[in-house]
Amino acid sequence: MNNSQYEGDYRRVVGRVESTRFLPGTSVEIIRERRRGTRPAHVLFDFDGTLSLIREGWPAIMVAMMVEALEATGSGETPDQLHHVAMGFIMELTGKQTVYQMMRLAEEVCARGGEPEEPLVYKHRYHERLMKVIEHRREGLRSGAIAPDTMLVPHTLEFIGALRERGVQLYLASGTDEEYVREEARLLTLDRYFGGHIYGAIDDYRAFSKQMVIDRIRAENGIDGAQLLGFGDGYVEIENVKSSGGTAVAVASDEAGRSGKSDPWKRDRLIGVGADIVIPDFRDGRQLIEYLWNEGVASA
Numbered sequence: 001m002n003n004s005q006y007e008g009d010y011r012r013v014v015g016r017v018e019s020t021r022f023l024p025g026t027s028v029e030i031i032r033e034r035r036r037g038t039r040p041a042h043v044l045f046d047f048d049g050t051l052s053l054i055r056e057g058w059p060a061i062m063v064a065m066m067v068e069a070l071e072a073t074g075s076g077e078t079p080d081q082l083h084h085v086a087m088g089f090i091m092e093l094t095g096k097q098t099v100y101q102m103m104r105l106a107e108e109v110c111a112r113g114g115e116p117e118e119p120l121v122y123k124h125r126y127h128e129r130l131m132k133v134i135e136h137r138r139e140g141l142r143s144g145a146i147a148p149d150t151m152l153v154p155h156t157l158e159f160i161g162a163l164r165e166r167g168v169q170l171y172l173a174s175g176t177d178e179e180y181v182r183e184e185a186r187l188l189t190l191d192r193y194f195g196g197h198i199y200g201a202i203d204d205y206r207a208f209s210k211q212m213v214i215d216r217i218r219a220e221n222g223i224d225g226a227q228l229l230g231f232g233d234g235y236v237e238i239e240n241v242k243s244s245g246g247t248a249v250a251v252a253s254d255e256a257g258r259s260g261k262s263d264p265w266k267r268d269r270l271i272g273v274g275a276d277i278v279i280p281d282f283r284d285g286r287q288l289i290e291y292l293w294n295e296g297v298a299s300a
Helices: 060-072 078-095 098-111 119-143 155-164 178-187 209-223 234-243 264-271 285-292
Strands: 042-045 169-177 198-201 229-233 248-252 277-279
Touching: 042 098, 042 209, 060 078, 060 098, 060 119, 078 098, 098 119, 098 169, 119 178, 155 169, 155 285, 169 178, 169 209, 178 198, 209 229, 209 234, 234 248, 234 264, 248 264, 264 277
Parallel strands: 042 169, 042 229, 169 198, 229 248, 248 277
Antiparallel strands: none
16 A cells, blocks of 8 residues: 555654753743754644644543444453553544544454444444534534634634744645534634645545645645644654654644643653654744744744
8 A cells, every 4th residue: 555545553753852942931842953944835734633622522432432332242341441442542543534443443343253343334423423512512613602712722823824924835634534624624714724725534544644635735836845844733644744854843732621731641642753843732823933934032
């Protein structure tokens, strides 16, 4: 299979980082200094957890669905044991397209002597349950009862607006199904920034990957990796941006608390695949942009 069509499993390539620094007076943690010179021209964002909080809490819904499927095998494991198994591989595969987690569920059902359903059947079942839980958020956004800012990682709109002022081209690439990504981007008023450059998963998972989006950006614009900047809270986009020669910013967002502090698990996981910078959200976006564009005190 073409490597650009496949999202590999998590593989740590960076060991313990002994020392980092924060841009003065900010929560922007520099893991690896960016080389001076070329400024970003094309910026790629992940969606859920990086920008959108509409789906915050999704793991609990996925785990419950998976525990039901595993219990049906009659393996004799307790619900708590199956919860531990499901949560383990869900978090291991977080960052990949949802269908990969469902492939693993099918494998686990088979290993327990059960007859698994097709991964796409599991995926659609999960989406149906997720939509029932988050529909009040989506409806609140549609009606205006919920302000988009409350369903976004803090200071997202200001930061993306500041990037657009720099004249960069913005792209959105998500492991969530494209139809939902486009709709939820519109509900959050993000579509005005990304236009037609919004990409998401499709049922034929081999026909989409974040690496394929990056390859297309580079080919269509004739750029090298130095002009690519990527933001994400999943390992796939960080890994893809780094392997393409770009600068990768890990958004270690505290989705539930919006605390302004980096989630320790996300931080460690994303540093492990080569993240250059870690931020908890976009509250210090101005200073981050100054650093990335080699301007002022932040670039020192």
